[in-house]
Amino acid sequence: MNASRADRLQTAAWAGVALALIGLFWLLSPILTPFVVAAVFAYICDPAVNWLVARRLPRAAAVLLVISSMGLILITLILVLLPMLYREAMTLARRLPDLVELFNHSVSPLLAARLGVEFQLEASQFRDWMSQHWDSAQDVVPILLGHLKTGGLAFMGFLANLFLIPVVMFYLLQEWPRLIKSLQMAVPRPWLERTTKTLGEVDQVLSEFLRGQLSVMLLLAVFYAIGLSIAGLNFALPVGVITGLLVFIPYVGFGGGLLLAVLAALLQGDGMTPLIGVAVVYGLGQLIESFLLTPYLVGERIGLHPLAVIFALMAFGQLFGFVGVLVALPVSAALLVGLRQVSSAWFSSKLYLGEQGSSK
Numbered sequence: 111m112n113a114s115r116a117d118r119l120q121t122a123a124w125a126g127v128a129l130a131l132i133g134l135f136w137l138l139s140p141i142l143t144p145f146v147v148a149a150v151f152a153y154i155c156d157p158a159v160n161w162l163v164a165r166r167l168p169r170a171a172a173v174l175l176v177i178s179s180m181g182l183i184l185i186t187l188i189l190v191l192l193p194m195l196y197r198e199a200m201t202l203a204r205r206l207p208d209l210v211e212l213f214n215h216s217v218s219p220l221l222a223a224r225l226g227v228e229f230q231l232e233a234s235q236f237r238d239w240m241s242q243h244w245d246s247a248q249d250v251v252p253i254l255l256g257h258l259k260t261g262g263l264a265f266m267g268f269l270a271n272l273f274l275i276p277v278v279m280f281y282l283l284q285e286w287p288r289l290i291k292s293l294q295m296a297v298p299r300p301w302l303e304r305t306t307k308t309l310g311e312v313d314q315v316l317s318e319f320l321r322g323q324l325s326v327m328l329l330l331a332v333f334y335a336i337g338l339s340i341a342g343l344n345f346a347l348p349v350g351v352i353t354g355l356l357v358f359i360p361y362v363g364f365g366g367g368l369l370l371a372v373l374a375a376l377l378q379g380d381g382m383t384p385l386i387g388v389a390v391v392y393g394l395g396q397l398i399e400s401f402l403l404t405p406y407l408v409g410e411r412i413g414l415h416p417l418a419v420i421f422a423l424m425a426f427g428q429l430f431g432f433v434g435v436l437v438a439l440p441v442s443a444a445l446l447v448g449l450r451q452v453s454s455a456w457f458s459s460k461l462y463l464g465e466q467g468s469s470k
Contacts, residue, residue: 144271146437148278152286153440154320155180159283173283177276187351194348201377308447316443322407323358329403330354334395338371341387345374357399359423364399368392418442 135142155176162172282289297305331354338346353367371392375384422442426434456462 144274145278148275148282150437150440151180151275152279152282153316154324155279156283156286157317157321159286170284173280176283177279181276191348191351194345198345198348198374198377308451311447311450312440312444315446316440319443325407326399326403327354327357329407330357330395330399333398334367334391337391337395338388341391342378342384343371343374343388344378349374353395359420361420364392364396 158176159169159172162175163169167175294302294306331351333350334353335347335350338350343349349367349370352370353363356363356366368388371388372385375388378384419442422438423435426438426441428434
């Protein structure tokens with residue numbers, strides 16, 4: 111009895127330590143963002159580092175090469191996309207009155223005829239407002255720079271986090287094998303085999319989902335950029351790339367990209383041709399994603415349903431903010447594996463099989 115009681119007390123003590131650690135992470139969540147971002151990127155990049163190490167490249171050099179390549183890709187995307195998005199925003203602001211008149215002449219009569227809803231926008235008010243605020247709208251960059259000067263502390267914190275991410279990522283990737291061994295050593299010996307198996311299943315589900323989804327995002331970004339360019343859209347590259355990146359959030363990505371493409375087509379003022387091209391490109395893109403890319407690259411065997419992904423992102427974002435969004439998919443993968451084990455235990459249980467009554 112004394113030994114049993116001591117075991118229960120020890121288990122309760124360790125459970126209390128675990129809860130205290132969870133509470134500590136909860137309290138420190140505002141400063142954990144760069145560490146969580148670095149951990150997510152390190153997890154994604156670890157196979158590339160291992161591939162380089164297997165080809166006899168020192169691990170430190172492999173880590174530096176992977177991080178540098180990722181940084182160059184991100185910087186290139188930012189330098190290419192930001193100017194284009196700025197020009198598109200300025201074009202939208204300048205042509206907003208024309209879009210209002212187009213709505214009044216084309217969409218409003220359809221609403222009145224089919225739905226009995228009469229809705230008109232005052233184009234003259236938009237023109238007056240634009241004439242008064244156009245100069246300040248064009249000076250948005252100096253205004254933002256002025257805000258950066260006044261909010262210098264917050265901006266310095268942002269730069270510090272931005273610099274901290276690759277540093278933490280380097281150390282995580284450099285010490286990744288040692289970290290895995292340390293975690294294995296920390297697991298109680300009776301639980302080691304089962305824990306290792308469970309974590310292996312979580313890693314398999316998560317890695318297949320993330321890397322498959324990344325392939326889908328890149329391929330769709332290329333498809334939409336080329337397709338919208340052939341359709342004659344002026345801002346084909348930024349709209350296509352943004353659509354491909356937003357595909358990571360199911361349904362929301364496709365809808366947001368389609369909205370951007372339609373808006374860009376309206377801004378061109380070239381009639382219905384760009385709009386028809388946008389409809390064809392996005393229709394083909396949805397078919398290719400649903401029936402070709404996602405089944406073959408991600409696979410239904412993973413079991414992370416799109417609605418589950420949306421719910422996980424929203425729920426963890428609501429609970430933990432940006433850090434919650436980052437950890438939503440890993441936690442969802444772990445819960446998925448746990449649910450599979452619970453389901454397997456339930457279907458093999460005596461209660462489900464009805465063996466309790468027959469054994470009496």
